[in-house]
Amino acid sequence: MKRLSVLVLAIVFCLSLLPMAQAADTTKPEIIDMTTGVPSIGQLFTVKAYVTDDVEIDIVRLYVYFEIPGGVNTPEHIVMSDDIASYTGTPPPPGPDFHATLIVPDNAITMFYTISAGDTSENWNITDVLSRDVKDNENPSAVCPSIINTETSYQYIFNSTGSSDNVAIVNYTWTFDDDIGLVILYGEAPYFNFTDVGSFSGSLEVMDAYDNVGICFFQITITDAEAPVADTGIDQFVIVEELMAFDGSDSTDNVGIDEYTWTFVHNGTSVTLNGQNPEFRFWEVGEYEVILNVTDAADNSDQADFTIYVLNDPNVSEEFPWWTFALVTMVLAVIVTSVFILRSSKEEK
Numbered sequence: 001m002k003r004l005s006v007l008v009l010a011i012v013f014c015l016s017l018l019p020m021a022q023a024a025d026t027t028k029p030e031i032i033d034m035t036t037g038v039p040s041i042g043q044l045f046t047v048k049a050y051v052t053d054d055v056e057i058d059i060v061r062l063y064v065y066f067e068i069p070g071g072v073n074t075p076e077h078i079v080m081s082d083d084i085a086s087y088t089g090t091p092p093p094p095g096p097d098f099h100a101t102l103i104v105p106d107n108a109i110t111m112f113y114t115i116s117a118g119d120t121s122e123n124w125n126i127t128d129v130l131s132r133d134v135k136d137n138e139n140p141s142a143v144c145p146s147i148i149n150t151e152t153s154y155q156y157i158f159n160s161t162g163s164s165d166n167v168a169i170v171n172y173t174w175t176f177d178d179d180i181g182l183v184i185l186y187g188e189a190p191y192f193n194f195t196d197v198g199s200f201s202g203s204l205e206v207m208d209a210y211d212n213v214g215i216c217f218f219q220i221t222i223t224d225a226e227a228p229v230a231d232t233g234i235d236q237f238v239i240v241e242e243l244m245a246f247d248g249s250d251s252t253d254n255v256g257i258d259e260y261t262w263t264f265v266h267n268g269t270s271v272t273l274n275g276q277n278p279e280f281r282f283w284e285v286g287e288y289e290v291i292l293n294v295t296d297a298a299d300n301s302d303q304a305d306f307t308i309y310v311l312n313d314p315n316v317s318e319e320f321p322w323w324t325f326a327l328v329t330m331v332l333a334v335i336v337t338s339v340f341i342l343r344s345s346k347e348e349k
Helices: 002-017 324-347
Strands: 030-033 045-054 057-068 076-079 097-103 110-119 124-126 131-132 147-151 155-157 168-177 182-186 189-194 198-208 213-221 236-239 243-245 257-266 267-276 279-281 286-296 301-311
Touching: 030 110, 030 124, 045 057, 045 110, 057 097, 076 097
Parallel strands: 147 213, 236 301
Antiparallel strands: 030 045, 045 097, 057 076, 057 110, 110 124, 110 131, 155 189, 168 182, 168 198, 198 213, 243 279, 257 267, 257 286, 286 301
């Protein structure tokens, strides 16, 4: 019995000499995002975190990626620096604080990141995915033709090919004054029908989602390609020897008619008259086909024709021509002479 008691005491004594077994650490580090400010394209941006643990922090990492046009860029894993470990001043900061600095891509739209931390007991914690809109401070580039030549009645399509932005252009605004009024068009390739000839200037303004603006200027020259429309009206009736007025006033043009030319044949002779309302006196009864040709300042032309019917005056009786009376007189003279000769011959017998 004594031997058993001695053995138990020996075991207890040995156990008392062993170090006390420590309870296992299962507490995850605590992470608080302390990042401030707005990331700007092409600029340095710092992510900050306040990380604590009940034992000791081993490592803090930043996982970051950016939304760019068409998707996302390649994610980065960055070990965050311990501000306390690198701090040499007095007193120390209230940390422990960690930070990581990176360059924001030139085409970034949104920044996404998470912060993870592990302690010496291999307990890990990670934040939810955090996001920050990226500030775009770069103006887009507006590109447009510097010289534009087109024609009236032609659907001209504007061209902004070559305009670009580090992220995306969201608005295209074309502005010009065509001497009729101010015109504003929107879109990458709007179209417009010009109706007046002339030369004037305009501009293209492109804008991104952050109201950054780029602008270019152009000069437009419009020439007249639209032919006039000749109109002589309906066929006309006129009394012979009366003065007739032609009328081309119903002819039209988008700009203006410069020349009116009337041609026809009268009594075997070609006749040309000029002007919108020339006059002519027809001396011979008959039908006359008249052609009107109209021409504008750009030498565009058109023609139309109509018929003039020249009639006798119904209020004037027709008279025999003088030669009819002469012929009758001669015939009567011959008859009288013949009768006189015959009578003289009979009396002589």
